Amino acid sequence: MNSNDTILITYREALKQAVREALHKDEKVFLMGEDVGRYGGAFAVSKGLLQEFGPERIMDVPLSENGFVGAGIGAALGGMRPIVEIMTVNFSLLAMDQLVNNAATLLHMSGGQLNVPVVIRMSCGTGRQLAAQHSHSWEPLFAHIPGLIVLSAGTHEDARHMLPMALQSADPVIIFEYTAMLNMEKDMPGNTSDFNINKAMVRKPGKDISIITYGAGVYKALDAAAALATMGVEAEVVDLRILRPLDKDTAFESVRKTHRALLVEEAWATVNISAEISACIMENVFYELDLPVQRLGGVEVPMPYAKHLEDASLPQKEDIVERVKKMLQHD
């Protein structure tokens, strides 16, 4: 396979292939989560895996997020390599004590004695009009916590390849997956030799402005960049990918090149990832800027059910295009 080969795949299938491969590669790996087995996964990501690997390795668990996430941490301490699926990020608060007080602290608190090599997968963001308790974008909550590695799979490539990398980590990794992207079909690069989970990535190069984003913002930003290209604007799209520890250098490099930055994400704007990136840009590359950094974040409301209100709650491709045009007019 040469470097130009691509594979047409849905986001769901990319996730599934990653889990399946991990189970094949290492017998210490097992998947545990609500409805991952007999139901086939709430989003059908693990459909068929129970039949292929059996109930010891595809473990349905009761609705006990605190309990089974803690058990995943314990199994990791005990020498296994668990992949714990929290059905959606919306339920993760019930496991927050385990993630924050145990997974994130044990290595440091024990003076380097105890590693917690657990991988937690969570579906994140809006689905199809799922309203206020099932549409959260809580990446910033987790990115706040030292000791966790927080990844955001904003592309099919990352959906397929982040998990194997995460399983090589000695430290706890959270991978955010995106419900709204499950059915999306895309061409995924076949060659993954330069793939890593330490660096942010420039998804599309450009010279006029940096659109810095992650997660569900990536394809929207790429669509916006394509639209802007028809207007003669060359936007660069930076996918942060690793929300902790943040790779700021890639963002700085982009700003040094374009001198303008628009930060886009679906999480509520106050105290989100963009706020952090913005502060870092000020601290490090302020004099490279031709105009103030701007942000497009989620509108600060509990997510409404009605489609038109849901759409209005999140930054859309059109919002990105409009904001970029406005920023460049003021230049």
Next chain:
Amino acid sequence: MSLDCRKEIFQHLNNNVKMSNIIEIKPVHTIDQVHGMQLLYQMMRIRRFEEKSAEMYTKTRIRGFLHLYIGEEAVAVGVMQALVADDNILSTYREHGHALARGIDAPVIMAEMYGKMQGCCRGRGGSMHLFDAGKKFYGGNAIVAGHLPIAVGMALASKKQNKQNITCCFFGDGAVAEGAFHESMNLAALWSVPLLMVCENNLYAMGTAIRYSHAVQELEKKGAAYGIGSVAVNGMDVLEVERAAREAVERIHTTGRPFFLVCNTYRFRAHSMFDAELYRDKSEVEEWKKKDPIQALQKQLLNEQLVTDEDVQRLSHEIEQEVQAAVDFAEAGTWEPVEELSRFVYSDQRKPA
């Protein structure tokens, strides 16, 4: 008892200062001399270590929270007799007794409480967070019931890897009110994992008496809801605790299923060093002190002429020296360089971005 015989016993004890595991599991019906003295020695050692810790706290050598186990020593010492070196142990923020009984060296525990680099966690954990991976001692957890799900997971890992070890998890009556307890009991039973759940029921969740916390105060009854075998024992009697723990461990090994052991005990001292004890009468504490597990065992051993007053004095003396050595070690310890502050937030092998 001849002098030579006593010498031999002390020699035996000294050889077993770090002892915590008796590989051979045998029922304790009548107490033998060596074993009786071992139990007495371990409980007295925990007691003296903690009295000294309190003293060092008032001298501001130890800071933060300090939760003393005084009064409850029979539980840690009794249960530990039933465990072997390969078993996993998880405990609470009141864990000095478990750590000592498990065989973590007294000096490194004291140094940890001093915040010194020579402590078992480099001074990062302090009193509430003692860890020793080599001794399979996994904390030292200060969120009530937060470690119970982890214990289930460790037992699950043993089962998945066909290991023969069990996991033993200590917690208090307060933890039994937490959702994590109920989730953990359900998971442990559902998955049929080798887990010994040991509730140290000292009748108070911090300052809230059990009658204000639990609709059903016979905590052992909660095992039935999960199909988990359970028993309640007098946690002030180290022999009874040991016997029950051995039976529980044997049952776990035979059935592969979890077991719930409730040890009814009492904390003689305040919850922590900040507690004025407004929630209980002094007379209640005095009543419980009459059941002091150390006094009780001592009395039994004396009555059965297995030890003499001189033996006990000599034990005290040895322990005094050992505890003082722990303090000296902690005093002489050094601080971890501030440059190391961020080390171990992530593993050393993780490459920076």
